[in-house]
Amino acid sequence: MSTQQTIDVEYRGGMSVAxxxxxxxxxxxxPVKDGGQDAAPSPFDLFLAALATCAGLYAQRFCESRSLSTEGxxxxxxxxxxxxxxxxxxxxxxxxxPEGFPEKYRDALLRAVDLCTVKKHIVTPPRFSxxxxx
Incomplete structure (x- = not known):
């Protein structure tokens, strides 16, 4: 059985949407050039940030699951x-x-980052209606 999550959109005036x-x-x-106040990231900026932060999280989790330092x-x-x-x-x-990162984990870390859930949704997109x- 499928589960669902609901996201409601709220218009906040001007070009601001939540x-x-x-x-x-x-x-x-x-951005101001597009009629906004530039008071928050654009939806597209958030899309790109979602890809970046997802990949970063997968890298962090990889290191932490092996008790590897994430400093640096x-x-x-x-x-x-x-x-x-x-x-x-x-x-x-x-x-x-990080300094001293074990050579034996380099390729595995790259594979882990490549598993990012946000990226997977681009590679295999959902149906839209x-x-x-x-």
């Missing part, structure tokens, strides 16, 4: 955009390893 999830509000806005562990995600339109063509995830609520 997603209400399990009692928490995730607020978004648009870092991740930088570089997005390359298409020349025309607003589309990310490539994302490069570059991990910085848009409708007028009754």
């Amino acid at each position: 997603a209400l999830i399990e009692g928490r509000a995730i607020v978004t806005d648009q 562990l870092g991740l930088r995600v570089t997005c390359t955009y298409a020349d025309k339109g607003f589309h990310v063509e490539a994302m490069d995830f570059a991990l910085t390893l 848009v409708r007028i609520a009754e």
Whole structure:
């Protein structure tokens, strides 16, 4: 049997929109050039941040599950955009390893980061439907 999660969207004035999830509000806005106040990340920024933080979490969990230090562990995600339109063509995830990180775990760490749940949803997308609520 499937389970469900509901996300309600609340309009906050101007270009600010919030997603209400399990009692928490995730607020978004648009840059000034797009009519917003730039008071919060845009929805697309949150999308990219979800990919980055998910990958970072998988790296952290990998290290902690093996009692490896996470001091100095870092991740930088570089997005390359298409020349025309607003589309990310490539994302490069570059991990910085803690000092003394064991060589034997390097490939396994990369495989672990590649398992990020957010990325999996892009590779195998869900079905989308848009409708007028009754």
